[in-house]
Amino acid sequence: MGTLYLIGLGLCDERDLTIRALEVLREEVSEVYIELYTARPKGLNVQNLERLIEKKVNVLSRELVESNYLLNRAKEKNIALIVPGDPLVATTHISLILDAKRMGIKYRIIHNASVLTAIPGACGLHAYKFGRTTTLPYPYKGYIFESPYDVIKENLRRGLHTLVLLDLNPEKGSSMTINEGIEILLKIEERRREGVIRNDSILVGIANVGSEDEIIKAGYPRDLIEYDFGEGMHSIVVVGNLHFTEAEALVYLADAPREILEDA
Amino acid sequence: MGTLYLIGLGLCDERDLTIRALEVLREEVSEVYIELYTARPKGLNVQNLERLIEKKVNVLSRELVESNYLLNRAKEKNIALIVPGDPLVATTHISLILDAKRMGIKYRIIHNASVLTAIPGACGLHAYKFGRTTTLPYPYKGYIFESPYDVIKENLRRGLHTLVLLDLNPEKGSSMTINEGIEILLKIEERRREGVIRNDSILVGIANVGSEDEIIKAGYPRDLIEYDFGEGMHSIVVVGNLHFTEAEALVYLADAPREILEDA
Incomplete structure (x- = not known):
């Protein structure tokens, strides 16, 4: 059983990630996703983000975030979803942690500026x-x-x-x-x-x-x-x-x- | 003429600083201050913060933050004030940037979780x-x-x-x-x-x-x-x-x- 990390990106670009988030993304997780449909910071460039965290970053559609796709993967390994701003301001992501809780999957929130x-x-x-x-x-x-x-x-x-x-x-x-x-x-x-x-x-x-x-x-x-x-x-x-x-x-x-x- | 950086610490401890804040604190500023009277995150240890940013961190009283102490120093060099949470949620710090503006001192805000x-x-x-x-x-x-x-x-x-x-x-x-x-x-x-x-x-x-x-x-x-x-x-x-x-x-x-x- 893995952990689902919901990680706030903050306001502008990859350098607004917190040090804690950077450590998690580099060391704790094997798959990294990002959603860019609740907000899309102008300065964000997914390739720069990939270089910083030294991992591939998959951009996920709303349909996939709202499906069980992430939770099914988190059953087997640690995965992260990066969200612009603070990850729980978008109410749609509260459903994600609620479903994680129901399915017995651990989750961890890393807050950021909103x-x-x-x-x-x-x-x-x-x-x-x-x-x-x-x-x-x-x-x-x-x-x-x-x-x-x-x-x-x-x-x-x-x-x-x-x-x-x-x-x-x-x-x-x-x-x-x-x-x-x-x-x-x-x-x-x-x-x-x-x-x-x-x-x-x-x-x-x-x-x-x-x-x-x-x-x-x-x-x-x-x-x-x-x-x-x-x-x-x-x-x-x-x-x-x-x-x-x-x-x-x-x-x-x-x-x-x-x-x-x-x-x- | 220097720049006054107002830097959000975020919620918990020094690892909630953003990468951007870490870069500024390590490379751009010559003096670092923190105030702990608007909030005091339980996990925060000033010595750990000093190790991370590789600089001495001076804890400032409300009296000094609300005086012209920081602005007078920012006339000569780049200095940073670290504030728990987001630095402008505490209305007292809005006066600081207003005074900076009036005195022609540059300032930069680095937001964080609140x-x-x-x-x-x-x-x-x-x-x-x-x-x-x-x-x-x-x-x-x-x-x-x-x-x-x-x-x-x-x-x-x-x-x-x-x-x-x-x-x-x-x-x-x-x-x-x-x-x-x-x-x-x-x-x-x-x-x-x-x-x-x-x-x-x-x-x-x-x-x-x-x-x-x-x-x-x-x-x-x-x-x-x-x-x-x-x-x-x-x-x-x-x-x-x-x-x-x-x-x-x-x-x-x-x-x-x-x-x-x-x-x-």
Whole structure:
């Protein structure tokens, strides 16, 4: 009987692996897999990863990760699945350890940085002032999912910020852009007219947090909708009530309009 | 002019540093500091850290971190401050980069795992079903701070889970215990009587998440208040409405009472 290691890759590339993860990958496991459908860090190059851990890395599809493929292999030997960010933030991987537990297969989690905590900090916003997180999906056959709008609305009512994760575009291998995301939010606003995304709303666009290509830019929807954040993983924060130090941080770290200092 | 590196230590010990952080600490910086007042991972031993990075590590007090001590040194050379978890989750460190920006000193953040995302995952709970996080402080001269109760109440009203971080006990060098935390929550409940912490509330106690000594145990307040979670960093999750897979995870991964499967 082997062990299934679920290993967080962190935010950017193979050098964000922890020393503990590197030791496990080099010394403890005989097969290494990675999934790149929950997120795809821009800097990641599978060949560089293979050189670092001195092993072949197999990219697994969602279908195979969600099947018993990994667990059947872990019955016989130690195997590792590398996951971008923290490995259990994607709820689909909780099923994997639940199934491991049921089948009597040992597992071990190696945590890592996640956009869920990196983004609030990188924006200079207080982590405890965030309400629940939401994900903005691409419209499906013309249908726009409005539940992210409701999450933002609920959070705003309590003065809280909202981290809006953007859907992955499987063809492009990166996320929906911040520009596309704001466009979708404005379309929902146009239909609902509940004043959740207003002309004077402060949004923050965050591209490739933690990497050399990180871009963090705060502003009104009209400021951000045309802004070029480059390729990679994008996210949006919809800002609630600002503590004065948060407003300062947005101005100094994210080039927000200075007038937000007056209201905070 | 030097660079100030803010480096996340992650959850447990020096082997949770990322490869990128190790490279910076060994090759880029001439002075290394660590703060251990926002959290103190049980497995951390400063001497092991020094051996790993091949440099002396100075433990800094809150007073010195919050002064201009580090920034003045970073004017002349590259220095690093190591912070448990993700370096910007502690809001006090956001002031540090804000001051660096104002003083024209370059800074670089190296993110790492934080309890804020590791704990939801390790419990098998969905990260996007958490409301805002709160910290339970020790009573001060007999006065019990009730704001964490209000945060839990607000979250529960929306069906959301609450991560309750526990104050650090600076004398013991570890956090308030889960048992002490539940006792304080029950005292607030006794005064407020708003049914936020009830006999049939499901709580999760989490000790030393991500480490070899990790203990995760779910149950009613009476089940957990006597439970021995050992030494180290403790936290509590107050559970809101459970999705069926979350209830399963709590039963299989955290030994929750099986009857929670019926309601989920």
